[in-house]
Amino acid sequence: MSEAASPPVIGVIGNPRSHGSRGLRGEALRRVAAQAGERVLLREPEDRAALRQALSGFARAGVRVVAVSGGDGTLREVLTALPAAWQGKAPDIALLPAGKTDIVAGDVGHSGRGALGLRRLVKALAEGVALRRVERPVLEVNWPGEATRRLRGFLFGAAAFAEGHRLANAKLHGNGFFGNAAVGLTVAAMFGRAVLSGQGTLAHGQEIQVVTDRVARPTGNRFLVLITTLDRLMLGLWPFADNGKGPVRWLDIQARPRQLGRALWAVSHRGSNRSWMPAAGYESGLARQVDIQLHHPFVLDGEVYVPGEKGVTLTAAARQGFVSV
Template sequence: MALELTRIGVIRNPRSHANHGRASAPPAGVLWGEPETPAALAEDLRRFAQAGVELVVVDGGDGTLREVLSALPAAFGAAAPILAVLPSGKTNVLALDLGVRPGWTLDAALARAAHEPMGLKTRRPLTLTWAGGEQADLSGFIFGLGAFVRATQMSHSVHRMGAFHSLAVGLTVVGAAFGALFGRDGDGWRQGVRAGLALDGNEATVAARFVVLVTSLKRLPLGLRPFGSPQDGLKVLEVTAPPRRLALALPAVLMGRAEAWLRRRGYHRSLAERVVITSPAPVVVDGEVFPGGEITIGLGAPVRFLVP
């Protein structure tokens, strides 16, 4: 399957790391949008849908992609387009999972789209719904609570140091590990946050949790495997607070080793269809902080991604 250029649209975030200060213009026959607000993004996607766009190129980072995925259903309904990701952000975790390297250009993506057949990979994003509707529903790929929120906030300093992509993730993990390893049980790193967690309709357990991570990705930067061996589905990692024997557990968890003593010490990996997390603490979705609450996490419909 190949696409005509008249059925391709581009959503470009001019504030993304690689795009900042660089002007760009649409190629002939390609619909273009550089929305400044969620309402403008929704309008651009409706315009694309009305024009029969079958491929949407997202030129931005993980946050831009999250906003596009979240707005797609209202614009396209069940007839979702193929997406292509130009990794223009600071970390680009989904692009890494798809095998899209930094530097993949719009011209290269358009050439790939015209190739017969196109290269496609399928991923199912997380769907996140806040009870009470105080926060709009989101679609994304990495959810975090507890120490992950602090590590994400710390990553902004890493970016200011000039570290991006996998290096930024690595430095953030090292910094978070340092804070957790050498902090006291009552400090901000180790004390965790109190949260209820329920998997697949089971009764929620309420406890202090050092970290909760949820993803549908198979591959993370630097070969990290905190969810175990790569597999499809909604994967959950939870660690009780304060984390026990962290110096010994951390390398085992990050390398994906399945050792019985980890679970006994409060390190739990799970595969689920539905997760409900209840906590007033803030959470992170694809690199941005959002309010806590009662949040239901599931798997969305499969999305096809164009890859090199």
């Protein structure tokens, strides 16, 4: 089969509404895709139905690498749509980060932003260069009693995490703070408010019940609940212990946590001794399933969602491959 007749090597899902894909950057991505000819299929779906259609088209065309030009939210939508849209073995994903924080790309790697990353991918595959490949378990969020409602992503957060997300959108992103700068300022603001404020979510927490592999954690209000299947977060922060078994990493911090400064130092030094933390209200570990009963919105990969009457259940049975140059 000639090179011209070969199927597309890369299918690209572009999100022109992502922070890093607007204006000239979006035009540059389209230009690189056009120059690649039949080796690239670029789709910019406007809604979830169009996204499923685009992914199904990629599968029929023989695409084995799907590049995602967008942020963590765009990746979440692609991962959620893949099982219904793709028959057989799922494709590898290549990230072209264009979001506000791009936490997943910071863990699994990427080939560069937008047009630069796509150009490097096209060149590497055309020349037969082996791509770096890693796998991560995919976090699946289900609403008990609602069989058709589910999401797939990588980072779940509630209570102070949801408040931090609101703060970042309201105060930081609009003023030009993104990536590590936004994360650092958000963490500082959250901990500062938790120490200085005498009221509100950060002071009193939210009523949340966490159950890990059918073991109920202590009842009461929570300052922060964080769950992920990634191996690294931004700024080197790592609040998870290796207790237990399973692909789901969970963190459960009781409201009015003690020794916040010492705790922040510990989570910024991965592997530090944290034997004192459970007694101070910080618990974390590994699990196969986490059930969360909560009444306030939570955040999954940058988007706010409302839990069901029975809360949400989180598992991670499937794994996703990521490739980069």
